[in-house]
Each structure stands twice: as structure tokens, then as C-alpha cells.
Amino acid sequence: MEQNRIVWDGNMAASQAMRQAKIDVVAAYPITPSTPIVQNYSQFVADGDVDGEFVMVESEHSAMSACVGAASAGGRVATATSSQGYALMIEVLYQASGMRLPIVLNAVNRALAAPLNIHGDHSDMYLGRDAGWINMVANNPQEVYDLNLCAFKIAEDYSVRLPVAVNQDGFLVSHTTEALNYLPDDEAYKFIGDYKPHNPMLDPEKPVTYGAQTEGEWHYEHKMRHEHAMYNSFGVIEKVLAEYKELSGREYKFVETYQVDDAEEIIICMGSVAGTTQLAVDKLRAEGKKVGLVSVRLWRPFPKEELAKYLGKTKTITVLDRSAPLGSTGALYNEVAAVMVDNGYNAVLLNYVYGLGGRDMTIDHLTEIFNSAKECSDAGKRVKPLIQTINLRGKELSFY
């Protein structure tokens, strides 16, 4: 298909996809670094480029609450947030998924205070890990645009009916302009399709009750239905991504891999660091080192089976977590470790906590990580601490 080439940052890519989706209600509140999404959408409203209602609420808690009300009422709904706003929303994120409402959230990931920090890490995404939302991770503006269009279609599929968060790294993706391709408006909308209401509050012929109380008699059954829908969504996500590839020529998988077939050292990560890691892999491959990359695209539901395909033969696996685990190993590490145990795999596992509050992660840092893993590989066992840090101030600080 004929596509348009343009330069957008991650926030604009999300905003434009939201415009093309013809959303009925957007309820939102500004917060760095997702603020431009709210501003861009405001401009669409001011210019008459969108027909739906835009509700500028007084907090993120009310933003998600209004989204839940609007979605229950019977139409397409989306919003955006980051960090503290995400944290304020968290109660209602559980409500949205528990009521099986297909809301799309652009989560522009940022550190959680204290200390206050406006830059990108995955603390907020990890906070929402168990909120029952489908979570996808976009590593650059092109992916933000593409995954947004897919998100509406996945969320609204009758067999899924779950909210979807499209995560992107604050600033590193949200404020980084890149050339990308986007679909013509009518093609984008045709791909998503008209919203098909399911039990809308606004149909007076059939009143509905949303958010009833269940207690011991029914709560378990409801939660397991939710769980079931989550696992069912694998098939729908796969189908939607395949349809999108057909339409756009761009392919997305549950986990993206790079040079993993014969890799002896593999890094597993999420987010924009995948791009940098790819460059590190290129550099080390040129030196004859067998290194590879696995980037997790689908954070929830977690694609254990898909991931397992790539981890059986490697000697070491280094998992990068962009959030302080504060008392355990990182959340992504734990997922990977479970996959290793479930499949009887024996590679040495290492965990790096990196990039907190937007701290740089360069090709040199990633090279250092690969080299460190190689030492374990050569020794045939873990000869490094399980949890390590990179690009962190050390001995010169008095508290070490």
C-alpha cells in the first residue's frame, strides 16, 4: 500500500494514531513526558480534526474513571499518561480490566518518585504489571504508531474485550523524532473498524449493571474468566499483527529476536534499549563474538512459549530490567527464569538493573555486559553477582 513518509516523535505517532481511530471519548490529564499527546489531541479538537468528546479532567484518577464510564456507556475510548499519573490511575486500571472494557492507554514510561525524576524507566509499566491489561512495548515512533492501531483492534475484539496499554520509553522514544511511514486516514480506520458496542449503558432498552460486588461466591470465577480472556488474547493479537503486516508490510512478533540462532550470549530486554543492543550485537558479531538479542514486545500476557523457542541453546542469558526490583530480582528476569525452569534449560542467568531515571545505556555499556556474560560462559557457571548495575556512580560516593 501507498504510505506517507513523515518525521514524528513517539508522542505525535501516538496522537496521530488516536486521531485516525476516531475515538468517541478521550479523557486525559497532562503529565511529562506524555503531555504532548494530550496537547496534540487538544489541537485536533481545536482544528475540528476529530469528532469525539475530549474531557480535560482534574487528575489521572478521574481520567481513567471517566474512561471507564465512557467505555461502559458504549464507545471507543483512549487516554495517555506517565509515571505518577500512572500510579494515581492504578486503582482504576484494575477496574477497567475487571469490567472488561477495551480502553487504549498510551503509557509513556517514566521513573516513579521519590526522588522525583521525569525521565524514562519502566517503574510505571512494572507497577501496572498485574492490573490485567494487555501490555505491548514500542521501541521507536514507528512502532508506537503501528501498535496503537493494532491496540484498538485487539482490545475491541469480542473474544478479548480487555484494555491495552502501548508502552514507550519517556523522552527516548516519546521526544525523539524519527522518519516513519503511516497509513492514509481511511485505510487506518478501515483496519481498526467501527466500534461494536457490547452491553452499552446508554441503551435504555436494556439497562445494565457495571461494577457489581461479588465477594466469596463469585469473585474467583470472575477473575479466572479475566485470566482466560488474557490467555485467549494471544491468538487474537497474533491474528491482528498478521493482518497489519499484510496491510502495512511491517511485521511484529510477541518477542523480537536478532542474531539468536547460534548465539552463546543473549541479552533479553524491553523498550528502546533494544535498538542500542542491536548495534552492540553488530559490533561484537563483527569481532566474531556469538551474541544475540531478544526484545520482549508483549509484556502481558507474557509469551512464555514463544520466548522458550530462543533460549534452549545459549550459554548465558542476561536480562535487563529498567526498574529497581528493591528486594528481589527484576520482574523481566523473573519471567525469563521461570521459562528456563519450565523448559529444563541450563544457561547461566544474569540480571542487570540499568537506566533508572533515564540514565544512559550506550553501546559501550552493552559491550561490557556481553563481555561480563562471556566470562560466565567461559567458566561454565555464574562468576559474577546475580544482580549487577551499569553506568552507576560507585566508590567515590560516601554511601558505598
Added chain:
Amino acid sequence: MSEMKQIKNLKQFSTSKERFQGGHRLCPGCSHSIIVREFVNATDDELCVSTATGCLEVCSTIYPYTSWDVSWIHIGFENAAAAISGVEAMHKSLKNNKKSFSDKPMKFIAFAGDGGTYDIGFQSLSGAAERGHDFIYVCLDNEGYMNTGGQRSSSTPIGGATTTSPAGKVSYGEKKLKKDMMQIMAAHGCEYVAQSAPSNWKDMVKKAQKSFAASGPVYINAVSPCPTEWKFDPSMSMEISKVMVESRVVPLYEIENGSKVTVNYKPKNHVPVEEYLGMQGRFKHLFKPSNKHVIEEWQKNVDAKWEYLLRREEAGI
């Protein structure tokens, strides 16, 4: 404000469409269900209702049952106003884009207790009112967190004994005056703000109908005597409600377009506050000689508020 519908007489009212069905699990003598029925049965328009976490919510929608014969949503404790603002925004959006499910007139109501209104839901209510959504917010004001065993809220009146402001050897219970939500909501510029009591059903139904005729935000403070935590016999709820009105503890009044005050009912015989306090266990300790000053302060506050309202009414501001 569009033209007001005619008030139904008791016969008409008693046979109007039942939107809130019996079989719910509210306590015997609870005033909540009476207020809700007075309100939602006062219109033939289609309704969407949101309810904050609280007595009304937990007692009316225990899965797989529901008492609501209208569309209803509950999200959380603090967001009944935000929830209904989302429903109303969707209604507007679908209507503007000719995608509505029905052409019938639709109204939007949020019910919340005083905890969900005066305290935890205050920001959400303020935001929704400021944004000017077409919704009616009804506070079922029983002056405390009764669903969780009677803790104090910022609506608990001075001297009230609750489980978190108990009366004791050195305390007469709640130390603060009740927050004045009526004035706060009027200051938001709400089209219609009114206080009513379930014992005065004509007043309540009339105010409900005025609310349905309004197009902007409406705030109704409906006092809701609670036999369980105010500690009186369940058969006495409406009697207590009546004494609240007659003693001017709860003046029946309204504020239109943010400023115009009308006192809707002026009790002819002056009933002292002491009589009202004496009917409830929660104020029992105030009758000890050492706490007599609290009753005096109560009376002083009630008189001052009443005079203030009359002066506002007379001045037309």
C-alpha cells in the same frame, strides 16, 4: 433551565415506574432507599446512574442480583462524579455524531455518601462540576462512614460520637463543625444546588424534578438518618428526618445559578436542637453536665446558619 415538569401527587408518585427495586440489603429503616426512590421515580426520562462505594452500592448490586432497573455503574469510592462524567461525555459524543442508541431523553445521576462526597470524592466532584457536565449529584448524607462501622467524616457534626471520634473520659466526640458542602458547590456555579430531607417527600420530589429540568451540574444534599450508627429505632427514621427539618438543623433550601438563595420551608414552631440530639444514641454523652456547652454551641450554630440563610434570601444574593 427548561420548563419544569408538574409535580406528581402522592397517588401518581406511588404508581410511577419503579427504577430502584426492593429486595436490596440496606438496613431496616435506612433512609437511602427512600431518597433514591423519591429521586429516580420523579422522572420518566431514561437514566444512567453511577454510585460510589458505600452502603447503597454494596447493598443494591450483590452479584448476580441488582436492584437497578436503569443502567448503573460503580467504579470506586472517590470517583462517582468522574464516572458519570464519562458516561455523559459518551452520550454527548454519540449524539453529536448521530450514533446514539436511542432518541429518548437521557439524564445522568451520581449517588454517593458523605464520605464519597465531602472527603474522598471531593476532587472528582469538584472537577466534574467545574467542567459543566449535565449531571445530578446526590449526596446521601448520613454524617459518617456508616458502611464500614460508623467512622467520622468531614460531615460528622460536632459532638457526634463515632468509632473514630468516640466520646470518652476526656472527649465529647467529634470536635469539628460539619463541612458546608452546599456553599462549596454553589461556589462552583452549579445551575442548581439544594438540600432536602426524605421525610419531606414533596420537597424532595420537587427538587428532583428541578434537577432533571436543569442542563448543567446539580448538587443535592439529601440528609439520610441512619438508625444503625446514629443509634435510634429503625421505625424512627422519618421522625428523626422531620425533627431535623423542624429544628432547622437541616434547612430545606436551594441556591440557583450559584447565588440565589430560597429557603423552601420555614418551620412555624421552634423545636430546640436539644430535642433532636436527645433522640439519638450518638449524642447521648452530650447530656452529661460537663458536655452541656456542646449543646449550647450546637444551638448557636444552627441559629446563626438559619439567620444567615434568611438574610441571603431576603437580599436576593
